[in-house]
Amino acid sequence: MNQPESISDEALRAGIINFLETAPAAYMPGATVDTVIFGFHKGKLKVLLLRFGNSSYFVLPGGYIGKEESLDQAAMRLLQERTRLENIYLEQFYTSGSADRSKDSPAKAILQEMIGPIPNNSWFDQRFISVCxxxxxxxxxxxxxxxxFFTEVKWFDINKLPKLLYDHQPIIQKALKRLQADLDEKLVGFNLMSETFTMNELQKLYEAVYQKELVRTNFQRKMLGLGVLERLEKQYNGKSHKAPYLYRFTQADDAV
Amino acid sequence: MNQPESISDEALRAGIINFLETAPAAYMPGATVDTVIFGFHKGKLKVLLLRFGNSSYFVLPGGYIGKEESLDQAAMRLLQERTRLENIYLEQFYTSGSADRSKDSPAKAILQEMIGPIPNNSWFDQRFISVCxxxxxxxxxxxxxxxxFFTEVKWFDINKLPKLLYDHQPIIQKALKRLQADLDEKLVGFNLMSETFTMNELQKLYEAVYQKELVRTNFQRKMLGLGVLERLEKQYNGKSHKAPYLYRFTQADDAV
DNA sequence: CATTATTGTATCAATTCGATACAATAGCCC
DNA sequence: GGGCTATTGTATCGAATTGATACAATAATG
Known part of the structure; x- marks a missing residue:
């Protein structure tokens, strides 16, 4: 995981002052994009979060929308900047816009503590709605x-989230609800798996998303019945029991 | 249906010039709310649209977001202004934000034809994203x-929509898809019915939303099985056949 | 080679769902 | 009034789906 190249507070401050001057010409006012990036690791559903400055608060990866950019393009660009991946499964699920959603946030205070005073009524003091x-x-x-000014990028267990700024906590919960609804409906789960996987791994994913245990034999029957899995060679993994097959998801995806 | 009090072009022009001056202080920049208002009449699913000026184009009812208003509040306010109803079922389903979604629209030309030239780079020339x-x-x-400058408010059959400005056509299609998904899931359909209804009327609604015919006997079994219908007295409607029962929806709604 | 944990598959029963049958009934027509 | 018709309410049959359980196969282990 790349950690930030250490950057001096001076340089950071200069960068932010510069950003404040250039942002209004470059970005749409009043709107941001935030993305809940889900990953799956060791049987746990994870969310990628950024540590805000040197505080104990985290935020969702996100950013501003270029003046000539669609919302989808902005989300994809920001996602690629953060993960260096192409062809990511991305879905808009909600737009958050209470009038005070950023008002009580300690974000600006944290930033000022890092780099000194920031002008009032600057870009950061706008009211933003967030397309999620x-x-x-x-x-x-x-x-x-x-x-x-993000000092750490870290995966968090969906059930062990840190303190979050703004309304990012409820946004993550809404994202999970939507993922749960999409999982069976659109078979999006395979985007969270590596190319090949065992049935057990797939079941662990479903259990992590639905947050409940499933009956192994019936789960297997259901998945095989979907007709979207290709069975590969067995995987001898050195465990003292029958070796499981590996499977690959065959894109029977008729682009809903 | 209230038609607009006739208003002179002079007064309209003055109103718009005034709006252009006051809007930036009153509303969030770059964002609108648009609402697909569904109704159900004589077995058909309808959408409420506004005729734009004296053109043949229609638009979704919508408007701007007050600086101190949440998105939900703005949507509800605009809805009440348009329908004079309280306690309306309202659900956010999508945010539209391609960079050029209003660029090719004849909206401004139509408006200028009505009331004369409108300054460039005014409020109307912003790029807007639309929370739907x-x-x-x-x-x-x-x-x-x-x-x-809306000269008509009219219900349109979902399958016989008029020409629409901006990207309002695909937005209506997305709304329908979402309504289809919510209909069984959240039992929202009853919001489209009057207080009491026959099973046949309810079936017509489901058929209009799903755009396909359903088997009467199985539909009845399914609806009664939900346990959310209270059976009332029979309705003798003067037709030469068995009189149907009336039903009422009993709010078994556990507020999803 | 028996033991153990896990995997793949089969099967039984319960439930759901599509299709069909049928009795009840309100008004119409004669 | 009595048959006719269209519609309504309910029951039922069989197919498909789903939950629960049984069991054989197998890869290491000791």
């Missing part, structure tokens, strides 16, 4: 990068 | 009102 996406990534391929 | 809601109303209770 969720993304599904194969966490074995992700190489998260951070930048600027 | 759908609403379900009992059309027997709706008394739609129009205003300003």
């Amino acid at each position: 996406y969720y993304a599904l990534v194969d966490d074995t391929k992700v190489n998260p990068v951070t930048e600027a | 809601y759908y609403a379900l109303v009992d059309d027997t209770k709706v008394n739609p009102v129009t205003e300003a």
Whole structure:
């Protein structure tokens, strides 16, 4: 995982002052994109979060929308900047826009503590609505990068989230609800798996998303019955029991 | 249905010039709310649209977001202004934001033809993203009102929509898809019915939303099996056949 | 080579769902 | 009034789906 190249507070401050000047010409006012990036690792459903400055708060990866960019393009660009991946499954699921959703946030205070005073009524003091996406990534391929005043990029268990700024906590919950609804409906789960996987691994994923246990034999019957799995050679993994088959998802995806 | 009090082009022009001056202080920049208002009438699923000026184009009812208003509040306010109803079922389903979604639209040309030249780079020339809601109303209770440069408020069959400005056509299609998904899942359909109804009327609604015929006997079994219908007295409607029961929806709604 | 944990498959029963049958009934027509 | 018709409410049959359980296969282990 790439950690940020150490950057001096001076340089950071200069960068932010510069950003404040250039942002209004470059980005849409009043709107951001935030993305809940889901990953699956060791049987747990994870979310990628950024540590805000040197505080104990985290935020969702996100950013601003270029003046000539669609929302989808902005979300994809920001996602690629953060994960260095192409062809990511990305779905818009909600737009958050209470009038005070950023008002009580300690974000600006934290930033000022890092780099000194920031002008009032600047770009950061706008009211923003946030167009929210969720993304599904194969966490074995992700190489998260951070930048600027985010001092850490980290995967968190969906059930052990840290303190979050703004309304990012409820947004993650909404993303999970939507993922649960999409999992069976659109078979999006395979975007979270590596190329090949065992039935057990797939079941663990479904259990992590639905947050409940499933009956192994019936799960297997259901998955095989979908007709979207190709059975590969067996995987001898050195465990003292029958070796499981490997499977591959065959894109029977008729682009809903 | 209230038609607009006739208003002179002079007064309209003055109103718009005034709006252009006051809007930036009153509303969020770059964002609108648009609502697909569904109704159900004589077995057909309908959408409420506004005629834009004296053109043959229609638009979704919508408007701007007050600086101190949440998105939900703005949507509800605009809906009440248009329908004079309280307690409307309202659901956010999508945010539209391609960079050029309003660029090719003849909206401004139509407006200028009505009231003369409008300054360039004014409020109307911004790029807007649109946070989209759908609403379900009992059309027997709706008394739609129009205003300003909308010269008509009209219900359209979902399958016989007029020419629409901006990207309002695909937005309506997305709203329908979402309504289809919500109909069984959240039992929202009853918001489209009057207080009491026959099983046949309810079936017609489901058929209109799903756009396909359903088997009467199985539909009845399914609906009664949900345990959310209270059977009332029979309705002798003067037709030469067995009189149907009336039903009422009993809010077994555990607020998903 | 028996033991153990896990995997793949089969099967039984319960439930759901599509299709069909049929009795009840309100008004119409004669 | 009595048969006719269209519609309504309910029951039922069989097929498909789903939950629960049984069991054989097998890869290491000791």
